[in-house]
Amino acid sequence: MANVMTARNLRLYYGKHEALHGIDLDFPKQKITALIGPSGSGKSTFLRCMNRMNDLVAGVTITGSLKLDNKDIYSPKTDVVDLRKRVGMVFQQPNPFPFSVFDNVAFGLRLAGIKDRALIQERVETSLKQAAVWDEVKDKLNENALAFSGGQQQRICIARVLAVQPEIILMDEPTSALDPVSAGKIEDLLLSIQDKFTIAIVTHNMQQASRISDQTAFFLDGKLVEVGSTKQLFMAPQKEETSDYLNGKFG
Amino acid sequence: MRGIFEDELKRLHGKFTEMGINVSEAIYRASKSFIDHDKALAQQVIEHDEEINEEEIKLEDEALMLIALQQPVAADFRQIIIVLKASSDLERIGDHAVGIARESIELKGEQRVPEIEDDIGEMTNNVRSMLEEVLDAYVKEDEVGAKQIAIANQQIDKAYANVREKTIEMMKQDSKVITGSASYLMVASYLERIGDHISNIAEWVVYNKTGHLAELTPDHHPEEN
Numbered sequence: 001m002a003n004v005m006t007a008r009n010l011r012l013y014y015g016k017h018e019a020l021h022g023i024d025l026d027f028p029k030q031k032i033t034a035l036i037g038p039s040g041s042g043k044s045t046f047l048r049c050m051n052r053m054n055d056l057v058a059g060v061t062i063t064g065s066l067k068l069d070n071k072d073i074y075s076p077k078t079d080v081v082d083l084r085k086r087v088g089m090v091f092q093q094p095n096p097f098p099f100s101v102f103d104n105v106a107f108g109l110r111l112a113g114i115k116d117r118a119l120i121q122e123r124v125e126t127s128l129k130q131a132a133v134w135d136e137v138k139d140k141l142n143e144n145a146l147a148f149s150g151g152q153q154q155r156i157c158i159a160r161v162l163a164v165q166p167e168i169i170l171m172d173e174p175t176s177a178l179d180p181v182s183a184g185k186i187e188d189l190l191l192s193i194q195d196k197f198t199i200a201i202v203t204h205n206m207q208q209a210s211r212i213s214d215q216t217a218f219f220l221d222g223k224l225v226e227v228g229s230t231k232q233l234f235m236a237p238q239k240e241e242t243s244d245y246l247n248g249k250f251g
Numbered sequence: 252m253r254g255i256f257e258d259e260l261k262r263l264h265g266k267f268t269e270m271g272i273n274v275s276e277a278i279y280r281a282s283k284s285f286i287d288h289d290k291a292l293a294q295q296v297i298e299h300d301e302e303i304n305e306e307e308i309k310l311e312d313e314a315l316m317l318i319a320l321q322q323p324v325a326a327d328f329r330q331i332i333i334v335l336k337a338s339s340d341l342e343r344i345g346d347h348a349v350g351i352a353r354e355s356i357e358l359k360g361e362q363r364v365p366e367i368e369d370d371i372g373e374m375t376n377n378v379r380s381m382l383e384e385v386l387d388a389y390v391k392e393d394e395v396g397a398k399q400i401a402i403a404n405q406q407i408d409k410a411y412a413n414v415r416e417k418t419i420e421m422m423k424q425d426s427k428v429i430t431g432s433a434s435y436l437m438v439a440s441y442l443e444r445i446g447d448h449i450s451n452i453a454e455w456v457v458y459n460k461t462g463h464l465a466e467l468t469p470d471h472h473p474e475e476n
Contacts, residue, residue: 191255210320211255235319 001028004168004198005050005087009064012045012054019045021222022064027168032190032199034209034230037219038251043202046219047170050200051087052080068167085112088161092173094153096145096160101128101137104145104156108164123163130196131159132189151182155189162193171201175208187212206246210234218242256321263313263334264390267341270306271386274341274348275379277303278445281351282375285358285438286368293355296348303345310338329462333455337389340448340455344382347441347448354434354441361431364421367414371435374410374442378449381407385452397456400449401467407446414439 005027012020020042027033035043045054052073054060065072073083085108096104105124114120124141128134133155137148145156154174161169171190175183183205190199190212203209209216210230217227218241226233226242237243245251277296284293314335317323323331381403388396418432418439450468457465 188254207322210322231316231320235315 001031003027004029004069005200006067006070007046007049007064008067010046010049010066011063012042012049013059013061013063014057015059019222020049023224025217025224025227027198027200028215029198030195031214032194032201032212033215033217034213035200035202035217035219036204036206036209036245037225038245039204040221041219041251042222043217043219044172045222047172047200047202050168050170051084051089052078053089055080081111085164086167087170088164088166088168089170090154090158090161090172090174093177094150094157096148096153096156098144098146100142101145101148101156102141105159105163108160112164124159127159127163128156130162130189130193131155132185132192133159149182151178151185154178154182154186158186158189162197166197168198168200171199173202173204176204183208218245220245256317256323256327259313259317259321260327260330263310263317263331266306266310266313267334267338268386268390270303270310270338270341271382271389273299273303273306274345275382275386277345277348278351278375278379278382281348281355282371282438282442284355285351285434286372288355288358288360290356293352296352300345300349304342307338307342311335314338329459333389333459337452337455340451344445344448347445350441351438354437358431358434361434362425362427363431364418364428364435367418367421367432367435370410370414370417371438371442374407374414374439377403377407377410378442378445381446381449385449385456388453388456392456392460394457394460397453397460398467400453404446404450404453404468407443411439411443 003026007023007025010020010023011018023042023046025046035047037043048054049062049066050073054062062074066074068083068086072078073087097107102124105127106120109120109123125134128137133152136152137156145153148156154177158174175186178186187208190201201209201213213230215227216230216233218225218233218237218239220241226237226239228238233242234246237246277299280292281296283289284296314331317331321327381400384396384403385400387393388400415436418435422429422432454465454467457463457467
C-alpha cells in the first residue's frame with residue numbers, strides 16, 4: 001500500500017530545545033493512523049508539522065523531511081494554502097465560521113476559486129452526507145452553524161474539510177469535547193469515509209484508537225517509541241513503555 | 252461502532268456453530284469406526300481433528316482481538332467470553348473423538364460383545380443429540396434448554412456406569428474378552444467425558460444469559476457415586 005505522507009528523521013526545535021527527536025513515520029493511503037501518547041509527548045506537535053501549522057510559532061525550526069506524495073512540504077516551492085487544501089485539519093473544539101451551514105462547507109471551495117454553483121451545491125451536499133450530518137441539517141442549510149449542537153458543529157467542520165477533497169485529514173482529538181453519543185457518530189463516520197481518505201488522528205482515548213484505527217503510533221517524550229498495526233500494538237506491543245502506557249501505568 | 256462489533260460477533264457465533272457441527276460429525280464417525288472396525292474411517296477422524304483444532308485457534312484469535320480492540324463490557328463481554336470458553340470445550344470433544352478413533356485402530360479382531368457395542372452406539376446417539384441441543388440453546392440463548400441438557404448428562408453418566416459394570420462382569424466371566432473390553436471401557440469413558448464438556452457448554456449458555464457462573468451438575472462423576 002502506497003504511503004500518502006512520509007516523515008523521515010523529522011526534528012522540531014523550539015529555539016535550541018529539541019521537542020521532536022527524529023520521527024520516522026508513514027501514513028498508508030486510505031488507512032486511519034492513530035497517534036497516542038501522554039500530554040507533552042509530541043504527538044500534536046508532530047500532527048501540526050503535517051500541514052505546517054507550526055510555521056507561525058516563533059522560534060520553531062524543523063529539520064528532516066516530511067513528504068506528501070514524494071514532495072517535501074517544507075520545500076520553499078510549497079504553496080501553503082494549496083498544502084492545507086490537500087492536508088485538511090479538524091480541531092478539538094468545533095470551530096465553524098459564524099455563518100450559515102452551507103457557506104461553512106462551501107468556504108474552502110470558494111477559496112479554491114470554484115465558482116460553478118451547481119458543483120458547489122453538489123459538493124456541499126455530498127460532504128454533509130459523508131460527514132453523517134446531512135439528515136440533521138438539510139432543512140436548515142441557511143441557519144448559522146453556531147446554532148447547532150457541539151457534535152453537529154464538529155460534523156459540519158468535518159464536512160467543510162471533506163468538501164475540498166483533501167488527500168489526508170488531520171484530526172487533533174476531534175471527539176474529546178463531545179459526549180459519547182456524538183463521539184460515536186464521529187467514529188462511525190471516520191470508518192465510513194476511510195475508503196476515500198487517509199486519516200491521522202491524535203487521541204487520548206485508547207478505546208477510540210483501538211476501535212477505529214488501522215495503525216497506531218505511540219509517542220513518548222518527543223520520540224516515536226513504537227508504530228505497528230493497531231491489532232499488534234494493542235495485543236502484543238514490542239516495547240515495555242507501550243504496554244505500560246496502554247495499561248495506564250503512566251501518562 | 253455497534254454495527255461493526257455486532258457483525259463480528261455474529262460471524263464468531265456462526266463459526267462456533269460450524270465448529271460444533273464438525274465436532275458432532277467427528278463423534279459420529281469415530282464411534283462408527285469403532286463399532287464397524289473401520290480403520291480407514293478412524294484414520295479420517297484423526298486427520299480431520301487438525302481442522303477442528305485450527306478452527307478453534309481462529310475463533311480464539313478473533314475473540315481475543317475483539318476483546319483487545321473493542322473492549323466490550325457487560326452483555327457484550329459475556330458473549331465473547333462464552334465463545335472462548337465453549338470453543339475450547341468443543342476442541343476437547345474433538346480430542347475425545349480422536350481417542351475413540353485411536354481405539355478403533357488398536358482393535359485387532361478381538362472377541363466382540365454385541366450387547367456392549369449396542370450400549371456404546373446408544374450412548375453415542377444420546378451424546379450427539381445433546382450436542383445438537385446445546386448448539387441450539389447456544390444460538391437461541393435458551394437458558395431453560397441449557398439446564399435440560401445438564402440433566403440429560405446425568406443419563407450419560409448412568410449409561411457409562413452401566414457399560415462399565417457390564418464390561419467388568421464380562422471380563423470376570425471370560426478372559427478372552429479382556430483385551431476388547433478394555434477398549435469398550437475407554438470408548439465409554441470418552442463418551443462420558445464428551446457429555447461433561449457438553450454440560451460445560453450448557454453452563455456457558457446460562458452464564459451468557461444470566462451473568463451467573465453456575466455448576467449445573469455438581470459431583471456427577473460416576474466414579475464418585
